[in-house]
Amino acid sequence: SQQGEEDPQALSIQEGENATMNCSYKTSINNLQWYRQNSGRGLVHLILIRSNEREKHSGRLRVTLDTSKKSSSLLITASRAADTASYFCATLPNAGGTSYGKLTFGQGTILTVHP
Amino acid sequence: DAGVTQSPTHLIKTRGQQVTLRCSPKSGHDTVSWYQQALGQGPQFIFQYYEEEERQRGNFPDRFSGHQFPNYSSELNVNALLLGDSALYLCASQPGRADTQYFGPGTRLTVL
Numbered sequence: 001s002q003q004g005e006e007d008p009q010a011l012s013i014q015e016g017e018n019a020t021m022n023c024s025y026k027t028s029i030n031n032l033q034w035y036r037q038n039s040g041r042g043l044v045h046l047i048l049i050r051s052n053e054r055e056k057h058s059g060r061l062r063v064t065l066d067t068s069k070k071s072s073s074l075l076i077t078a079s080r081a082a083d084t085a086s087y088f089c090a091t092l093p094n095a096g097g098t099s100y101g102k103l104t105f106g107q108g109t110i111l112t113v114h115p
Numbered sequence: 116d117a118g119v120t121q122s123p124t125h126l127i128k129t130r131g132q133q134v135t136l137r138c139s140p141k142s143g144h145d146t147v148s149w150y151q152q153a154l155g156q157g158p159q160f161i162f163q164y165y166e167e168e169e170r171q172r173g174n175f176p177d178r179f180s181g182h183q184f185p186n187y188s189s190e191l192n193v194n195a196l197l198l199g200d201s202a203l204y205l206c207a208s209q210p211g212r213a214d215t216q217y218f219g220p221g222t223r224l225t226v227l
Contacts, residue, residue, distance in 0.1 A: 031214055040203060042119075043158070043218040088157050092214060101148070101209075102171050103216060105157030 006089060006106040014114050019076040021109040023089030024069075030092045032065055033103070034074050037086045046074075046087075051094075079113045086110050117142065119208050119219035127225045128196050136191040136222045140208030146170075147189040148216060149181060150205040158205055164189055165211075193224075201226045 150158035164183035
């Protein structure tokens with residue numbers, strides 16, 4: 001079963017605009033990760049934020065994490081047509097249990113960036 | 116440095132048949148995980164192999180089985196295929212208990 005939900009399910013913007021995607025999850029986590037998938041192929045790891053972090057940046061990406069609300073957001077600034085893809089959040093549960101190493105994905109947000 | 120590779124790229128089978136998918140991990144990675152991604156959904160964890168043993172398993176029936184070889188490559192076997200097994204099967208590798216998994220391009224399985 002999926003860990004949580006992503007919002008919106010689809011997002012359509014113009015090049016140069018910012019794109020924000022949200023993710024909610026249900027259980028206690030060790031970290032939360034964001035992946036990108038182009039055209040139904042393999043996933044590419046974008047960024048990881050640990051449960052004791054609140055914000056992280058990588059290039060044009062900014063991720064926030066609110067463990068009290070069990071939610072995260074991914075902001076892509078100054079979007080480009082090449083950013084068109086599906087974006088997934090994935091959670092890794094706390095270590096020590098049998099679920100260690102098992103990534104649980106959301107349903108994804110389809111981002112379309114128009115030139 | 117080659118990334119994670121999977122074979123075949125596409126596969127068409129009929130109901131009741133058996134299928135074997137293959138995965139070679141990224142160099143230096145000894146842990147392999149398998150995921151099933153149905154159309155329009157996020158990937159779902161099938162199982163993970165480490166040191167040639169299944170370390171964790173998701174909510175998949177026993178028809179799904181796997182193997183890891185001494186060179187860390189892995190196979191996913193699915194018996195008695197159902198129409199609902201049609202999906203993209205993704206392999207991911209990581210070094211030991213690292214947090215980040217590196218995904219292969221996937222094998223698209225169609226069951227007719």
